[in-house]
Amino acid sequence: MWPKIRYCVGKWAVNVSLLETYEPGIFYDELMLPSGKPRAHSRALAEHLDAMSPTEFAQRARLAETLMMQQGITFNVYGAEGGVERAFPFDLVPRVLTAGEWETIEKGLTQRLTALNLFLWDIYHEQKILKDGVVPRALVMGAVHFRREFMGADPPGGVYVHICGTDLIRDTDGKFYVLEDNLRTPSGVSYMLENRAILARVMPQLFQDMGVRPIADYTSHLLHNLRALAPAHRSDDPTVVLLTPGVYNSAYYEHSYLAQQLGIPLVEGRDLIVEENIVSMKTTHGLKRVDVIYRRVDDDFLDPLIFRPDSQLGVAGLVNAYRAGNVALANSIGTGVADDKVIYAYVPEIIKYYLDQEVILPNVETYPAFEDKHREYILDNLDKLVVKAANESGGYGMLMGPQASLSEREVFAELVKANPRNYIAQPLIHLSRAPAFVEPGHFEGRHIDLRPFALCDRDLRVTIVPGGLTRVALRKGSYVVNSSQGGGSKDTWVLGKESRNA
């Protein structure tokens, strides 16, 4: 199909092209059709990839890793003496979305984020949706992240979630489904931006003729939205800061990257002080008032006076300063109730209730154990289902039924019976796959998901840069994409409408 590249393995010269041996398998493959031909929109990309020898590809992969090490885009592998720093695994084969696919995602996420913001306002004020019985009251009031202390508080514009990272997957039918919403302190956007920058440096040729839409304006949108949250009398030149738990947090790289790109101070709790409901930071020239906080510290650790008293990460008095309207928080306090995995099951009803629309991006079929009929089904079918705890993340607190042993399933059956409120089950989704480069020199299909990053301003307008973080389960056969479980990432390309490939 394409010109074959001659290269040497040991002393034998062989003719192999990089994609020739690639097997799309029974899964939806992002690059290839089942026939083994590239999808129309990926043809130019496939040609570029195929024109490269495995040796050359491996060299560029190493160059990318070196760049990441130099820039300190790393995470720590614990256990080895003193910890070993590794570059965050980055697969150089980009994942391509057409303009049409993106349009659906963009509309679907906008609809979802709008409805969830209206839902949050409602449950912290009149609670109409609970009175109308659309979402069970007990579920909301019993959610771990429901903040009773925060009832009746008015965030600027009534918006709770300003930064959202929703996880999407594609099933064997090629359709996108929402796997979960991340409405608290979603991370990964720095990798989206850095992946693009690094790929453009090590594989500039790939971008030729593809019409990839740019994503670099994410930080401009974010800064603009954050500044607009400042109290009215401080809006001329508000002080915006990013609050991090500190250098030991696993997302610290992202915090410092964003602060740098936004040009705002990166503060820790110990840098802030609240006096008479005014938040200030401690500078070499005394106290300086803070107006907006992009906080990457969870609710529980935000204010020892209101939440966990043992926390050193937050600031005493911050919540009252927020309630008094003297400082804005992004995201607001109490958003976690809406990304509870059980509440998730009701999002299509929530969308219908507030927007009177059908859901554009469907949920994965979900059975909350909270409802009796579903619980019975779950307990009868543990070998077919994936069971998840309501508030765990990073691939923890989960049962992969089809792959689990009998005793693991029995343990989970007891957990579900003991605390039905805390569990949901879903059928095993065969996540779509994309080619990943595997040493010494070929591509294999690996399962992927997608986390686009949506921003919502104080007037409920949603902006989403065309792209997102594509996470890859780099371990063969694995469905778990979390970096803590051996996952890596890919650059995500959204093609423009005018692109000849779209």
Place this chain on the structure above:
Amino acid sequence: MLSREADSCFWIGRYVERAEATARMLDVHYHATLEGVPGMLEWESVLAIADCAADFRKRHDQLNERTAIQYFVFDTDNPGSIVSALTYARENARSIREMVASEIWECLNMIYLELKEWDVDKALAGTPHAFFTKIKNAAHLFHGITYRTQLLNETRDWLRVGTFLERADQTVRLLDVKYHDLLPATRAGKPEIGGLGVGGPADIHGWIAVLRSVSAFEMYRKTHREGIHPAGVVDFLVLNPIFPASVRYSIGQTEEALRRVSGTSPSSPATCDPERLVGRLRAELNYARADEIIVGGLHEYLQSVQKRCTEIGGSITKTYLSYQ
């Protein structure tokens, strides 16, 4: 800027300077010993400069080039080692990387990663000079990048305060110990080496090494045409107003950076303790004379300067860096 960030900048400046000074000292020392002037440049004096003889004895029975380089370069338990200093500098930079130009962070990150690939065997197996040059060049790169990319703002001022306060301190230490080593008259109880007194070849060799260790030899020659003698070296390393590693120049730069932080002109009265302390020291250095210093006791003089540098550092921390 945040007090915590200013503190990190201050210490980045100090640690990079410390690593560079240690590399220079070891480099010159290693090569001077090769040229075989027995007893003249003992590794003992390196321990004395760094004020860590007792700590060293706890870890090593013998003092030779291998144990000295292990201790001063690679020992992570020695907070003054090059690896420790550069690790701390890098950790501090990591905690403020949004404040500085990316290149500054990358430069410190890269030398840190590179040093992890080295150990004492590798450093001694090749040419140690190349290894020490690598460290010195990393420090030069750091200063060059800072000079070229960093806004002339408080971040840069705090980097400079740390750099120059540490530089003054290092030059004082070096001179104090070497003077003690080299001046035969003060070597009570030690035999004359090869019968060479002041001005003899061994003495000259030693002073040249001292000057080289702060990269000052050629500049000294241009300044002191009469030749190499103790008062000349003291004059050059302590009092010269335009040599970038002299104590006077370093203290002057420290004061200027502190004045920029507070926004007061160098000629106006001090607005806080650090300005008062550093200004007073600068004034004294401005009006001192090398021969008077030697007559009055060089060791005592240098000890007092060193003590005052420590005092200035403490006062800076109290006033600016540890917000109460």
